[in-house]
Amino acid sequence: MSNGAVFSDIAGRYDRLNAVLSLGRDQAWRRTAIDRLPDGRILDLGAGTGAANEVFGDRDVVALDPSSEMLALDDAPHRLVAVGEALPFTDRSFDAVFSAYVFRNLDSVDATLHEIHRVLRPGGMAGVIDLGRPRGSFAASVHRAGTSVVLPLAGMTIGAREEYAYLHRSLDKHPPPEELLASSPLRLVDTWRLGPMGFVWGALLAKA
Numbered sequence: 001m002s003n004g005a006v007f008s009d010i011a012g013r014y015d016r017l018n019a020v021l022s023l024g025r026d027q028a029w030r031r032t033a034i035d036r037l038p039d040g041r042i043l044d045l046g047a048g049t050g051a052a053n054e055v056f057g058d059r060d061v062v063a064l065d066p067s068s069e070m071l072a073l074d075d076a077p078h079r080l081v082a083v084g085e086a087l088p089f090t091d092r093s094f095d096a097v098f099s100a101y102v103f104r105n106l107d108s109v110d111a112t113l114h115e116i117h118r119v120l121r122p123g124g125m126a127g128v129i130d131l132g133r134p135r136g137s138f139a140a141s142v143h144r145a146g147t148s149v150v151l152p153l154a155g156m157t158i159g160a161r162e163e164y165a166y167l168h169r170s171l172d173k174h175p176p177p178e179e180l181l182a183s184s185p186l187r188l189v190d191t192w193r194l195g196p197m198g199f200v201w202g203a204l205l206a207k208a
């Protein structure tokens, strides 16, 4: 099953699944990045169902996602079907870019970071939230063992075994954010950890 197919298949159930998996903390985790972004025009990259809209306040939001099924549930006024690796916008056209729970699903983090850099105005900022493994190899092993059992079982109980198995695999896709974002054209301003064992990470990046 491809990344895109996973999200198109679960579009209608996505918000509920996400809330269960994050023990209801997913919106609070998004907020830790959104609160640090400048006002103005913001790109929600991999917007999905538009779960972050209520936190954006009066910012001018453009929602972008490759899954038209997810985007159909998003109530942002401006919506576009596209991928982060090839943003259909002119240079320097956003004050901020936000992306939550998307980076694990990208075909290319590098290409997406270059595109974010291109569409941000000078002084613009990007906030990223995603799931991974806790810091440290022992904690990561314990967490990996846990999710290998818990996630497929949870998935089976609601008839979504493949989606949960995909989630378990995706947690190991990337190195920690400090390493993943080290070669970005954007300056890495800060990273932080959230959630049980710190398996959720946030990052703030700035364009010079």
Ligand SMILES: C[S@@+](CC[C@H](N)C(=O)[O-])C[C@H]1O[C@@H](n2cnc3c(N)ncnc32)[C@H](O)[C@@H]1O
Residues within 6 Å of the ligand: 003, 004, 007, 018, 030, 045, 046, 047, 048, 049, 050, 051, 052, 064, 065, 066, 067, 070, 082, 083, 084, 085, 099, 100, 101, 102, 105, 106, 107
């Ligand atoms: C886990 S969902 C997160 C949705 C939303 N950001 C949220 O906070 O609920 C991941 C989203 O990333 C999208 N996605 C997958 N590949 C992408 C890509 N290459 N570029 C942009 N978005 C992508 C999926 O379609 C899906 O809607």
